[in-house]
Amino acid sequence: MVKARSQFKERSTGTNVEIEVPVPYDATNPNIRTSMGSAAYAPERDAMVWKIKSFPGGKEYMCRAEFSLPSITSEEATPEKKTPIRVKFEIPYFTVSGIQVRYLKVIEKSGYQALPWVRYITMAGEYELRLI
Template sequence: MAPHVVVDTHYRTSEGIQVPFKVIPVVKELGRTRLEANVSVRSLFGAKMFALNTVVLVPVPDYTAKCNITVTSGKAKYDATKKAIVWKIKRFSGACEHNLRAEVSMVSTTKERKPWPRPPISMSFQVPMFSASGLRVMYLKITERRQGPAYSVEKWVRKMCKSGDFQVRI
């Protein structure tokens, strides 16, 4: 059995980054007790690629009573502890768009409320074989001196783009 060698590389860049998703939020306040949110998420990577375990957190006001949510893909529900709508998509294909529409009902009060600060929408995801920085592996060279019987080495590279802190302002 051939030995298993893993080389783990980490890097950080701040210029020339290609983001994997475009998020378009539209929030309308329909009076004092109703709010409508439409969120479109478009994948900007190739059609042959996909994202895994995509989670979109759409914040709602603190005084939300209930949400009526419809999505084109995945599952979404209101989480009162996070004060957000949690939208989960297991497999998000490349070059496509999914939408969330939510009608939010809020608790009515007689006293004046503070205006809602509209916190950012946040996302988490993993995109195999996607390089947001544009870095590419041009070649892979393995050199090892070993005593004893020869063995064959398989060269392959696995890239994984993981979201760190991906946020979009509403």
């Protein structure tokens, strides 16, 4: 089970949220249920990918997944490397730092009418969660 909780204010909304949860390479027969968005097993990435198009601030959603694993018969089975959970997202009209442009002046000598406009967006860079 994976719980995803937005920890930004309710007036903001995360978009294009993608949570990639690693699963063992030999996992089969996925049974996945989500409270929001859609999730699918991506065997080429050895992961379950959960996508949420719109994630409002202050909300929490859950994803439950069950996989079949082959029984281990060898005592020399190698331990799995623990790959991180990866998260990608965008938050339009929001800056984490709180920085704001107070004044913007566009000087255009060709006579073209330019409109001063600033777009704020927060995008996830490398956001990984490691299980210990």
